[in-house]
Amino acid sequence: MTKFLLAVHVLVAIVAIGPVTVAASMLPAAARRAQAAGPDASSIATVRLLHRICRVYAAIALAVPVFGFATASSLGVLGDTWLIVSIVLTAVAAGVLALLVLPRQDALLTQLDEGSPPVERSATARLAMLTGIFNLLWAAVTVLMIVRPGSTTGA
Template identity: 75%
Template sequence: MTKFLLSVHVLAAIIAIGPVTVAASMFPPAVRRARAAGADAVSLSSVRLLHRICRVYSVVGLAVPVFGFATASSLGVLGDAWLIASIVLTAAAAGVLALLVLPGQERLIAGLDGAGAPVARGATSRLGMLTGVFNLLWAIVTVLMIVRPGSTTGV
């Protein structure tokens, strides 16, 4: 059962978190291109698609910690420091995504639509930085999951 849980956990991370990191990274440059093109229909639809990918896959990504906890429980490592650090970093990444990245994307879309403040380059740069923080947190969690400091199977 542990192998099944671990497999689903890893697959969920690849299938759900991967698209969010890529789409979120592509979003700020897409907004800049849309702004330069005068927010035409094609560029605006690309920006909306990237935001929708981020929203949908972030919800699907909730399966990652669910199966992660199940896997950790079956392995008996719930109290290990590397896992606790991974949990904290995962929660931080989720917070950055839910509280900063997705709302920032929505504000920029509203600005392109003319319903919000005009899109400034600083806003796209800030969103790019926040997306980088989100991606860095996931990269650290991935390394912790692979290396597992202090484990008998770690390097």
């Protein structure tokens, strides 16, 4: 059962979090291009699609910690420091996405749809920075999951 839980945990992480990191990273530049293109519906549609990918896959990604906790429980590592740090980093990443990245994406999309006020470069730069923080947090969690400090597996 542990192998099954671990496999599902890793697969959901790859399938759900990967698209969020890529789409969220692409969105600020797509928003700048859409702003420059003017009332071009296809440019705004691209931004809308990237935002939808972020929202939908973020919801699917909620399964990652569920299967992570189940896996950790079956392995008996719930109290290990590396796992606790991973849980905290995951919670921070989820908070950054839910409270900072997605709302700013919504605001940019609203500005693009309405056409005024124009999207400021500082807004897309701030969004890109927050997305980078989100991505770095996930990278740190991934490293912790692979290296597992103090592990006796030799990894």
